[in-house]
Amino acid sequence: MAADTLAGIFQVLRRRPDVEAPNLQAWDATDRLLLETAVQLGRAGSTVAVIGDRYGALTLGASAVLAPASLRVHQDLITGERALRLNAEELGAGIPFVQLPLGEELLAGADTVLLQLPKTLAELEEIAAAVALHAAPDVRLLAGGRVKHMSLGMNAVLERYFLSVQPQLARQKSRILLAAGPKPPTTAARFPVVEHLAELDLDVAAHGAVFAGPRLDIGTRFLLAFLPAMKPARLAVDLGCGTGILAAMYARQFPAAAVTATDQSAAAVQSALATARANGLADRISVLQDDALGTFSDGSVDAVLLNPPFHVGAGVHAGAGLKMIEAAGRVLASGGELWTVYNRHLAYLPALERHVGPTVVEGRNAKFTVTRSTRSPR
Ligand SMILES: C[S@@+](CC[C@H](N)C(=O)[O-])C[C@H]1O[C@@H](n2cnc3c(N)ncnc32)[C@H](O)[C@@H]1O
Incomplete structure (x- = not known):
């Protein structure tokens, strides 16, 4: 059911104003795995924060299959922010989302955080620190990536900020690290x-x-x-x-x-x-x-x-x-x-x-x- 809904949404997604080409997709298997795992974990109806959404697949997918009570999103690139808005318009009515900088407003009270793992450990560190500091104490952070781009260093970064970090089974060359139990902020790195x-x-x-x-x-x-x-x-x-x-x-x-x-x-x-x-x-x-x-x-x-x-x-x-x-x-x-x-x-x-x-x-x-x-x- 969730799989069909997601397939319908992903089909509509585009990357513009970013470069578009027949071999470039606006979503990947990690987006799907993150959303389906969130459904399996029973995170529907919760307060969801999305981080690192490329073109809107996670946000618009979450809106449809998690029907969250509140939906907030942070994307680093202005092109990704614009693509999300354009894709939302294209799809029509859905649960509204708010686009915010990485920080308290984005994460306050969030019990579910969906994250496309970033390229660098420094970026992951800043995100993990922010989630541990601002999200709800019972937050589940679902951090997903393509297996070939993931490293044990990512687990180590998450373990600095969460009591439990569990790698999940890989599917279609993507994997999720499930983090829970934010540690007290004494260990937090300071950014910038x-x-x-x-x-x-x-x-x-x-x-x-x-x-x-x-x-x-x-x-x-x-x-x-x-x-x-x-x-x-x-x-x-x-x-x-x-x-x-x-x-x-x-x-x-x-x-x-x-x-x-x-x-x-x-x-x-x-x-x-x-x-x-x-x-x-x-x-x-x-x-x-x-x-x-x-x-x-x-x-x-x-x-x-x-x-x-x-x-x-x-x-x-x-x-x-x-x-x-x-x-x-x-x-x-x-x-x-x-x-x-x-x-x-x-x-x-x-x-x-x-x-x-x-x-x-x-x-x-x-x-x-x-x-x-x-x-x-x-
Ligand atoms: C090689 S880095 C150089 C950064 C800095 N000027 C320096 O010398 O350390 C290239 C920068 O271009 C930015 N960039 C890439 N595409 C861009 C675009 N379409 N518009 C604005 N900035 C862009 C990247 O985000 C990145 O920060």
């Missing part, structure tokens, strides 16, 4: 983590889900070496800001510039905000959660700094980087500059020339290329 990067004399703040954590990525380090060669800008953008190191260092180098640090990830923009505050730069740096500069108008900025991602999920994928290059070309004013660092095996030059304008290779080392692209007049 703040560390001092001596080589930059910068405090870096990192929430669990953010790229590179509180460390300096080696590509970012290479791009920073070119700061003195950059033209001072009135308005500069750190596109895909992560912890906001590029934004902070740019703001320091060019005291007259206003800087926007923007990322699709909630954890990233919260980290960048905390980094700006930790270094006394909060009045110079604003942060914005946005998908590839979607809310910026054409020709509105003078400089963009970009260290694009080249891994999407578990696969190597240049599409995310190309989308960001295209976005940079759109928002730059004529004569404005895009500075990009990327793995030297990636063939980004044609895209930089096409979407932005004349592009010069300013530096190369064993791993990375740094380019300066100047926006051609429109």
Whole structure:
């Protein structure tokens, strides 16, 4: 019965505004296993919190098969949040859900938490700490993932926050870790983590889900070496800001510039905000959660700094980087500059020339290329 209902819902789900392709699905076997396990555990009618829903499969599935008394959801990516809303509209009436940041409002009183296990242990740690701290004492945390992406380290993280962590039988290459009995908060790690990067004399703040954590990525380090060669800008953008190191260092180098640090990830923009505050730069740096500069108008900025991602999920994928290059070309004013660092095996030059304008290779080392692209007049 639940299986049929879920099949009907999953069939309607789409990933837009994220990339769509015939081989890319908006749900996976873990979503189904999480929901069916919750039904078997008798969690229907309960107060449900969903964390890490990709495109709405868990939230909309829970709405249908658990008929929860209350349904709240946290997703890190703004594209996932939008896909959930669009899929909910498509499916029509169901139990309403509320989209919230990871924290007390999301988890207060929750007796059932459905979690798609995140990629990193740091992200799992932040989630587990929040669930243990804020959810109901009788909470059941169902943490599911693809077996090939799961590690014993995940059990260990959950065991730091819960008295009982039981791996369930695997099904269709997915498995659930069932955690119960939140431990008292004395052991809780504090997020964002703040560390001092001596080589930059910068405090870096990192929430669990953010790229590179509180460390300096080696590509970012290479791009920073070119700061003195950059033209001072009135308005500069750190596109895909992560912890906001590029934004902070740019703001320091060019005291007259206003800087926007923007990322699709909630954890990233919260980290960048905390980094700006930790270094006394909060009045110079604003942060914005946005998908590839979607809310910026054409020709509105003078400089963009970009260290694009080249891994999407578990696969190597240049599409995310190309989308960001295209976005940079759109928002730059004529004569404005895009500075990009990327793995030297990636063939980004044609895209930089096409979407932005004349592009010069300013530096190369064993791993990375740094380019300066100047926006051609429109
Ligand atoms: C390689 S990391 C660089 C982070 C940071 N700038 C640094 O140098 O440490 C790439 C960042 O791009 C972000 N990102 C990926 N796709 C994006 C999109 N469509 N819109 C905004 N940010 C995106 C990721 O969330 C990630 O934080």
